[in-house]
Amino acid sequence: MMAEASYTLVFQGGILDGFEREQVMQRFGQLFRVSAEDVEKIFGHPRVVLKRNLDRAAADAFLGRLAGIGMAVRLDEAQPATPDPLPVSRTSDADATREAPLPASVAPQPTATSQQSGASDLRAATASVVPTPLVSSAARDNDQPRELPFEFxxxxxxxxxxWIVNLVLSIVTLGIYSAWAKVRxxxxxxxxxxxxxxxxxxxAEPLSILKGRLIAFALVLVYILADGFVPLLRIVVTLVFLAIFPWIMVRGLAFRNHNSAWRGVRFGFDGRLGEAYRVFLLWPIAGAITLGLLLPYAAYRQQQFIIGRSRYGVEPLRFEARAGAFYMIALAVIGIGVGGFLLSMLAGAVFPPLSLVAMPAAYLAIFAVSNVMITNLRYNSTALGAHLLQANYRFGSYAMLMLTNTLxxxxxxxxxxxxxxxxxxxYAAEHISLVADGDLDAFAAAQREQVSAAGGEIGDLFDVDLGI
Structure with missing residues (x-):
């Protein structure tokens, strides 16, 4: 009987299109619990053997997971499979490339040669290193991707x-009950x-939200007092707020995701403060300096940060949009604004009362088009492992929803x-769906196991909601 093929997982330092090397290295270190020094070694070598003697299902799982964080990894096939007791071997000096030794935390372990026992041993040996695959190759072959609509x-x-109870109690308690109102x-x-x-x-618990709101109230009170008694201090307070705004965003996103769950698995957020300062402060400033030319790019970087640093369990979300799509949205909004202004001027010249209708209609069109395009872009560019999100907001129906709600x-x-x-x-639930590639029950169960094995949530946990 012919021996079954085995596969070797090889990394040669390549980064997939749409990913930044620094971010991929950071994600690799976070996901695999590798120190920054060891990550530098892995990404600095021309050829690294990450795993040997993998069966096809395990190899596909590794390949998909690493590609999901932006690493260009390849599979080398060997026939027949042979056990390799060494985690990594070096080639001779005469070889064109070298194989870098991995840190102990990610070094591969020996596995059995049969497909069934090999896959089992692989999962046991790498439980703390690489998450369980979303779905097996067999499941992908047998189960076609299916669209699962959201329901409200x-x-x-x-x-x-x-709402009316929340409103009355919030007024009676001078806003204190608003934390409980938000939770309800x-x-x-x-x-x-x-x-x-x-x-x-x-x-989330109301007391955590209340703490955040008390902090926000204190900041507003300081601003009001500064404006009334020391006008120059108002500028200082404004600058301080701008300086801490990225920190507020990171804490707010971490709080929101950590307190959101589906199928018993919490979401998470692993954004870092340094990157937050770039996307929420430096890029918007650059957009203002360039008279708005870089504002769409700033919006792109912000969405990339918010979505790309979020995760479900330990599985990171991917944001696959390009900056050009945000420029298309900006051009559409500008075009509608200019067209609406010209139309209102023309209507006013013909019959002045018509300008009172044309301008609000233009504002509604701008709001509807921007929301529809941004929502569709965000969801249609987001993936969770093998699963995809999609949205099909329509301008006509969404504009009618906004118009009737406003009236x-x-x-x-x-x-x-x-x-x-x-x-x-x-409306959102009816126009957003999940394209599932595999068994979602198994996926959620795998995430629960991985979070449990990790000893809790990955990343910082915050207990203060700052209203983001």
Whole structure:
């Protein structure tokens, strides 16, 4: 009987298009728990053997996971498979390339040669190193990707009762109850949003949110007092706020993701403060200096940071959009703005009252087009391992939703708010879906096991919600 082929996983320092080398190295170190020094060694060698003697299913899993963080890895096939007791071997000086020894934390372990026992031993040997594959090769062969729509089951009357109690108690308690109000609201909308029968969960506690709101209130109070008594101090307070804004964003995103869960698995956020300062401070400043030319690129970098640093369990999300798409959105918005202005001027010249209708219509069009294009871009460019998100917002239906919500809010002096919020949530659920490639139950179970094996959440955990 012919021996089964085995595969060797080889890394030659390549980075996939759309990824930055520094970010890939950082993600590799975080995901595999490798020190910065060892990451430098791995990425600095011309040829590194990451794993030997892998069966096809395990090799595909490694390949897909490493490609997901941006590493250009290849598989070398060997026939027949032979056990290799050494984690990494060096070639002779005469060889054109060298194989770098990996740190002990990621060095491969010997595995059995049979497919069944080999896959089992591989998972056991690398449980703390590489997460379990999303789906096996056999599952990918047998299960075609399927579109799973999101569902929202809330209704306006039900949420109105929650909203009116929240409003009254927040007023009576001078805003203190607003933390509990937020938790009740979030849990209502999370709990009524489902995908493949499983609801989302919001896990934050009101006291954590209250602490953040007290901090925010103190900052606003200082600003108001500075504006009233020491005008020059207002400038200082504004500069201080701008300086800490990236920190606020990182903490807020980490809090939101950590307290969001689906199928018993929390989301997470691994963004670093240095990168946050670049995307939320330096790039917007560069956009202002260039008279707006770099603002679309700044928006691209921000979305790349927010989505690309998020994860589900230990599985990182990928944001695959390009900066050019954000420039297309900017051009569309500018075109509609200029067209709306010219149309209102023309309408006003023909019949002046028409200008009162043309300008609001132009604003509505700008708002609807920008929201539709940005939402579709964000979701259609986001992937979670082998699974994809997709959105199909439509300008006509979304503009009608915004128009009717705005009119109803105005006619009811704001009392239509609960229905407007429910209608918006239902529209989002009806136009967003998950394209699943494999068994989601198995995927979620694998994430739970990996988080448990890691001894808790990866990255910093924050207990303060700053309102992001």
């Amino acid at each position: 089951s809330g209704n306006g009357f039900e949420f109105f009762r929650i 609201t979030q849990r209502y909308f999370y709990g009524n949003t489902r995908c493949e029968g499983a609801s989302f969960a919001y896990l 109803a809010l105005g006619l009811t002096f704001g009392l239509f708010y609960p229905w407007a919020k429910v209608r918006s949530a239902r």
